[in-house]
Amino acid sequence: MDTIIKIESNLTFEYSNQLLFKIDNNNLPLLVEQGKIYGIYGPNGSGKSTFINLLNGFVCQSEGEIIYYSQNKVTYILNKTNFSSLFSPIIISNLNGGIRRIFQKPSIASELNLIEALISVRRNAKKDGLFDFLNPFNLIKGIVLQSTKEKNEINEAINLLLEFGFLNTNKKISELSFGQIKLISVLQMLFSKASLILLDEPFSNIYEDTIRQLILKLKKYTSESQGTNSIIIIEHKRDYLEELADEIWTFNDKKIMIENKKNGNDKN
Amino acid sequence: MDLLLSLLTKFFIYAIFLFSLNNIVIGKTGYWAIGHIAYFAIGALFTGVITVIFHFTGYYIYLALFGSIIISIIFSLIPALSILRLRGDFFIFVSITINELIKLLVELISGPSGFSNIPRPPGLTTDLSLMCLSSIIFLILVLYASIFKYHNLNYITTIVRQNEELAKVMGINVYYIRSIFIILGCATAGAAGSLFAFYSNSTDPQRFNINEAVILFALCAFGGIDSIRGTIIASMFYVLILFVLESIFKGLFQIYTTNITSIIFGLILIFSINFFPQGIMGKRGL
Numbered sequence: 082m083d084t085i086i087k088i089e090s091n092l093t094f095e096y097s098n099q100l101l102f103k104i105d106n107n108n109l110p111l112l113v114e115q116g117k118i119y120g121i122y123g124p125n126g127s128g129k130s131t132f133i134n135l136l137n138g139f140v141c142q143s144e145g146e147i148i149y150y151s152q153n154k155v156t157y158i159l160n161k162t163n164f165s166s167l168f169s170p171i172i173i174s175n176l177n178g179g180i181r182r183i184f185q186k187p188s189i190a191s192e193l194n195l196i197e198a199l200i201s202v203r204r205n206a207k208k209d210g211l212f213d214f215l216n217p218f219n220l221i222k223g224i225v226l227q228s229t230k231e232k233n234e235i236n237e238a239i240n241l242l243l244e245f246g247f248l249n250t251n252k253k254i255s256e257l258s259f260g261q262i263k264l265i266s267v268l269q270m271l272f273s274k275a276s277l278i279l280l281d282e283p284f285s286n287i288y289e290d291t292i293r294q295l296i297l298k299l300k301k302y303t304s305e306s307q308g309t310n311s312i313i314i315i316e317h318k319r320d321y322l323e324e325l326a327d328e329i330w331t332f333n334d335k336k337i338m339i340e341n342k343k344n345g346n347d348k349n
Numbered sequence: 350m351d352l353l354l355s356l357l358t359k360f361f362i363y364a365i366f367l368f369s370l371n372n373i374v375i376g377k378t379g380y381w382a383i384g385h386i387a388y389f390a391i392g393a394l395f396t397g398v399i400t401v402i403f404h405f406t407g408y409y410i411y412l413a414l415f416g417s418i419i420i421s422i423i424f425s426l427i428p429a430l431s432i433l434r435l436r437g438d439f440f441i442f443v444s445i446t447i448n449e450l451i452k453l454l455v456e457l458i459s460g461p462s463g464f465s466n467i468p469r470p471p472g473l474t475t476d477l478s479l480m481c482l483s484s485i486i487f488l489i490l491v492l493y494a495s496i497f498k499y500h501n502l503n504y505i506t507t508i509v510r511q512n513e514e515l516a517k518v519m520g521i522n523v524y525y526i527r528s529i530f531i532i533l534g535c536a537t538a539g540a541a542g543s544l545f546a547f548y549s550n551s552t553d554p555q556r557f558n559i560n561e562a563v564i565l566f567a568l569c570a571f572g573g574i575d576s577i578r579g580t581i582i583a584s585m586f587y588v589l590i591l592f593v594l595e596s597i598f599k600g601l602f603q604i605y606t607t608n609i610t611s612i613i614f615g616l617i618l619i620f621s622i623n624f625f626p627q628g629i630m631g632k633r634g635l
Contacts, residue, residue: 137518171520174519182518184518190504190515192511193508201519
């Protein structure tokens with residue numbers, strides 16, 4: 082299994098000069114590997130969301146490095162010196178097949194409709210260049226011939242939405258309820274095909290049966306992609322975590338510990 | 350007939366400017382660039398400098414039109430870079446400050462009453478030809494904007510405008526996208542300013558002060574943010590109102606015209622925010 086992210090064992094995070102967490106794993110680094118689901122578990126205020134923000138480049142650690150790999154090559158090193166609060170999140174979310182996340186409080190641009198909301202996650206970064214949109218031919222192409230790939234994407238999005246009971250796919254995000262928006266933001270992640278998705282309490286405010294459906298989908302997400310996609314998930318309900326995660330990281334007492342719930346043999 | 354032609358030319362020039370403010374800068378970046386008229390001023394000032402101070406004649410005067418676009422782009426780097434650190438409301442302050450500074454610059458270079466007798470380049474000497482040029486520029490802009498909504502970049506700008514953090518998480522280079530639209534908007538405004546200098550043959554600094562800036566911003570709110578039809582209606586309305594007021598207060602009370610326009614547009618801003626927050630043609634609130 083290839084490593085996607087290596088979090089060095091000396092990593093600490095301080096919040097206004099007070100230690101929030103450090104890694105306690107017998108001096109071994111924390112590894113995020115391809116095709117695995119990692120659960121994060123711990124009491125409120127133990128730094129779970131901060132940890133996700135850290136992986137995503139929104140905040141910076143006080144010590145240690147986070148190293149991002151793509152096919153065994155280092156693509157980006159996040160440390161104190163090269164961190165910039167403006168650009169680190171942008172760089173990191175574009176690394177190897179894309180790193181996507183959802184926020185605890187769901188946030189989607191409310192003017193988009195459901196299909197656009199899904200498709201915008203899987204966007205191609207090359208397409209937003211200055212000369213691309215100043216070139217009138219590209220604009221005309223956009224209306225006249227929608228490529229088959231885009232049509233397939235739209236059909237895929239519609240199918241996913243129908244599966245979760247969104248019958249009217251032209252609805253605007255602003256017309257949905259809070260729980261539905263939360264569900265859409267989880268569906269965005271499922272649709273994204275990103276190599277790593279970070280889920281910050283994805284199941285809060287969602288109906289139990291839908292959660293079951295989502296858990297199946299999330300398991301499929303890692304297994305279906307020839308084991309290249311991984312998930313990191315924060316969840317307060319132990320049951321869900323035990324069902325989903327290959328490895329649980331416990332945040333407690335200002336330490337991050339690995340609880341190896343399942344090993345390779347159990348999985349088979 | 351001459352009057353109609355003159356009004357139409359003015360309408361197209363203001364439509365180009367309002368388009369750059371309403372549909373490009375505010376519409377795509379979501380930042381309220383109240384002092385956007387500064388770039389209009391830069392365009393007009395540069396045209397004045399080229400023709401009156403440096404005495405360019407003949408076809409060389411066309412350099413003013415292209416030059417003012419380039420100078421506007423250079424000056425637009427100030428707000429484009431300032432968005433790295435400042436967001437939302439603070440951008441308004443930067444924008445107003447730029448407007449005031451440019452107005453001082455205009456007064457410094459062109460004197461308190463501005464340049465007068467700016468010559469028009471050959472081929473643009475009549476109002477008809479000027480109207481044709483500005484209408485062509487405006488039609489190209491409208492065509493572009495109406496096709497734009499089918500482009501991939503359309504939802505990217507929506508996401509950037511509505512939720513910056515989300516856009517970053519999706520790997521969108523928020524600053525790049527915003528800077529592009531600010532620079533494009535400023536360049537368009539510069540072109541409009543240059544055309545305006547040709548049209549009115551003068552650069553009156555009073556045309557570029559904060560009053561005028563707020564009036565034009567009010568027009569955007571009135572027409573509807575990021576709506577093409579709103580821009581057209583708002584600029585038509587502006588030109589007509591100015592014409593009516595100027596003909597009412599002709600002669601002795603001419604000085605009241607600007608004050609009364611400010612009052613009228615202030616009231617329009619209040620009413621449109623209260624009663625139609627989306628503007629008359631827009632789909633999106635302020």
